[in-house]
Amino acid sequence: MDKRKKAVFLDRDGTINSDEYGYVKDTHEFQLYSFAKKALTKLKKCNLLLFLVTNQSGIARGYYSFADLATIHSKMQNQLGEAAFDDIFISPYHIQGFVKPYNISHADRKPGLGMFKQAVQKHDFQIKGSYMIGDKYTDIEFGKKAGLITILVQTGNGREEFLFKRQEWSYKPDFIADNLLVAAELIEKLEKK
Numbered sequence: 001m002d003k004r005k006k007a008v009f010l011d012r013d014g015t016i017n018s019d020e021y022g023y024v025k026d027t028h029e030f031q032l033y034s035f036a037k038k039a040l041t042k043l044k045k046c047n048l049l050l051f052l053v054t055n056q057s058g059i060a061r062g063y064y065s066f067a068d069l070a071t072i073h074s075k076m077q078n079q080l081g082e083a084a085f086d087d088i089f090i091s092p093y094h095i096q097g098f099v100k101p102y103n104i105s106h107a108d109r110k111p112g113l114g115m116f117k118q119a120v121q122k123h124d125f126q127i128k129g130s131y132m133i134g135d136k137y138t139d140i141e142f143g144k145k146a147g148l149i150t151i152l153v154q155t156g157n158g159r160e161e162f163l164f165k166r167q168e169w170s171y172k173p174d175f176i177a178d179n180l181l182v183a184a185e186l187i188e189k190l191e192k193k
């Protein structure tokens with residue numbers, strides 16, 4: 001039996017924090033959902049690695065810098081404490097941006113698998129049975145293409161994506177959960193089996 005840990009890949013905006021501001025440009029706009037720490041703590045107790053995989057096209061668009069993002073993420077990690085992410089992967093790219101060299105389409109941008117491949121190179125974990133949680137179809141497509149168990153949360157864009165766009169989906173999420181805490185409780189149950 002594979003003794004390596006499994007991992008949970010998590011989207012950021014609309015999944016662990018509110019995305020009501022659109023682009024989160026500074027720490028004041030970054031608000032973890034009230035249940036985020038509890039949910040991530042549950043996942044850590046299941047002996048799972050936590051990887052954040054976040055599309056941050058705001059860098060290509062010139063809305064904020066890598067330094068701004070680092071400040072936001074260090075605040076986030078501090079708030080999470082023992083439930084902090086084991087690693088954070090960022091895609092700064094967008095074809096419609098103007099900040100070079102990030103104004104290109106790039107495999108690192110979900111649903112491309114660049115960030116997943118980076119995680120595989122950096123960390124020794126068991127892909128089979130690992131998870132992806134996100135609020136957009138692109139998160140589900142990313143997870144499915146990577147061979148992960150996928151959960152669409154209904155926070156952020158999740159409800160709208162499910163209600164109005166699911167006819168267009170080529171991949172279906174394995175599960176749909178009200179929010180990250182419900183998703184974590186589901187994973188807890190699956191891991192106990």
Ligand SMILES: [Mg+2]
Nearest residue numbers: 011013014135
């Ligand atoms: Mg999102």
